Amino acid sequence: MFCLLVLMCFGDKLDESQIKKIENVQRRLLLAVGKFNILNFWPRLTKIIFFKKWIQFLQVRRDQENVLVTLIRARKKMKEEESLSVNKEEYVLSYVDTLLDLQLHEEKRKLSEEEIVSLCSEFLSAGTESTSTALQWIMGNLVKHPHVQEKVYTEIRGVVGENEEVKNEELQEMPYLKAVILEGLRRHPPGHFVLPHAVTEDFVLDDKYVIPKDGSVNFMVADMGWDPKVWEDPMAFKLERFLNDHDQDFDITGGREIKMMPFGAGRRICPGFGLAMLYLEYFVANLVWNFEWKAMDGDEVDLTEKQEFTWLLQAAAAANHAQITLQLFGKKI
Numbered sequence: 031m032f033c034l035l036v037l038m039c040f041g042d043k044l045d046e047s048q049i050k051k052i053e054n055v056q057r058r059l060l061l062a063v064g065k066f067n068i069l070n071f072w073p074r075l076t077k078i079i080f081f082k083k084w085i086q087f088l089q090v091r092r093d094q095e096n097v098l099v100t101l102i103r104a105r106k107k108m109k110e111e112e113s114l115s116v117n118k119e120e121y122v123l124s125y126v127d128t129l130l131d132l133q134l135h136e137e138k139r140k141l142s143e144e145e146i147v148s149l150c151s152e153f154l155s156a157g158t159e160s161t162s163t164a165l166q167w168i169m170g171n172l173v174k175h176p177h178v179q180e181k182v183y184t185e186i187r188g189v190v191g192e193n194e195e196v197k198n199e200e201l202q203e204m205p206y207l208k209a210v211i212l213e214g215l216r217r218h219p220p221g222h223f224v225l226p227h228a229v230t231e232d233f234v235l236d237d238k239y240v241i242p243k244d245g246s247v248n249f250m251v252a253d254m255g256w257d258p259k260v261w262e263d264p265m266a267f268k269l270e271r272f273l274n275d276h277d278q279d280f281d282i283t284g285g286r287e288i289k290m291m292p293f294g295a296g297r298r299i300c301p302g303f304g305l306a307m308l309y310l311e312y313f314v315a316n317l318v319w320n321f322e323w324k325a326m327d328g329d330e331v332d333l334t335e336k337q338e339f340t341w342l343l344q345a346a347a348a349a350n351h352a353q354i355t356l357q358l359f360g361k362k363i
């Protein structure tokens with residue numbers, strides 16, 4: 031997943047050692063998020079009180095910039111050369127290309143290199159753990175419920191025949207597979223909360239609850255998907271929930287109604303949700319098509335959840351914004 035996102039981000043001309051370097055700086059940053067979080071509170075003060083931490087943070091950030099800025103500049107050069115070249119067919123647009131082109135109209139400027147580094151970092155960390163965690167839960171459920179795995183396999187056979195690979199365009203013809211992914215995301219959303227939000231003005235909800243300006247607001251994503259008032263027998267893994275609605279596809283963005291929101295909802299919905307759905311459908315389809323997935327003899331699949339890395343990812347994404355703030359702060363003082 032990480033390799034895929036790196037290639038989407040910087041283009042497909044990277045070798046393994048470059049990918050490893052990126053992985054190394056990104057992992058260091060993610061693992062240190064908890065440690066540096068204190069610097070988000072009253073940065074003017076905390077960077078003096080926790081001076082050692084501040085210096086360590088700057089070092090990690092500098093290392094990240096050294097690796098990513100080199101790649102961003104290389105891409106910029108390639109892009110300029112490409113614009114002069116006659117043979118344009120081989121060039122595949124990358125995320126960095128779009129960031130290099132981006133014009134901030136209100137501020138009448140382009141993004142700085144530091145901002146591009148932060149956006150690339152967010153892209154890589156937000157997409158990796160979330161998607162691979164969802165994939166693991168879905169595969170765990172397919173092992174736990176072999177009859178579901180069998181039905182996915184039968185559906186795929188009906189569409190792809192004897193071909194070895196399930197192709198992107200064939201996924202559209204697999205409603206049962208889609209139901210498996212949606213049920214996986216409902217039952218085991220990789221993040222139990224979205225990123226922290228805030229209202230820009232005092233707001234009264236339902237004439238009862240005052241939400242003060244700038245107060246931190248979050249949503250109980252997992253509990254929404256497990257609400258017995260909305261979902262019958264919510265803790266069971268049941269595909270029928272997403273198969274009965276023949277007239278309309280289930281809307282994961284919550285545009286019609288919000289019954290679950292693994293990707294958030296509204297204007298700050300996860301911008302990678304379409305990509306994540308595509309990857310999940312593609313990977314699950316090909317994993318089931320090429321292998322039969324079973325528990326080892328005598329093993330039970332334990333689907334009890336425990337807090338692991340994805341919450342850190344959410345914190346990291348939040349900290350990325352903070353990083354920009356901290357950086358600016360550093361320059362101002």
Ligand code: HEM
Binds near residue numbers: 035152292347
């Ligand atoms: C199953 C996979 C994924 C899940 C469950 C997921 C979920 C989420 C959630 C809940 C948020 C916070 C939304 C909010 O603040 O209301 C978010 C934000 C974000 N996601 Fe995802 N995501 C997934 C995959 C991806 C992928 C593949 C990418 C990119 C390649 C991505 C990029 C982002 C980014 C950049 C943000 C921050 C957006 C912002 O700052 O407003 N995500 N995601």
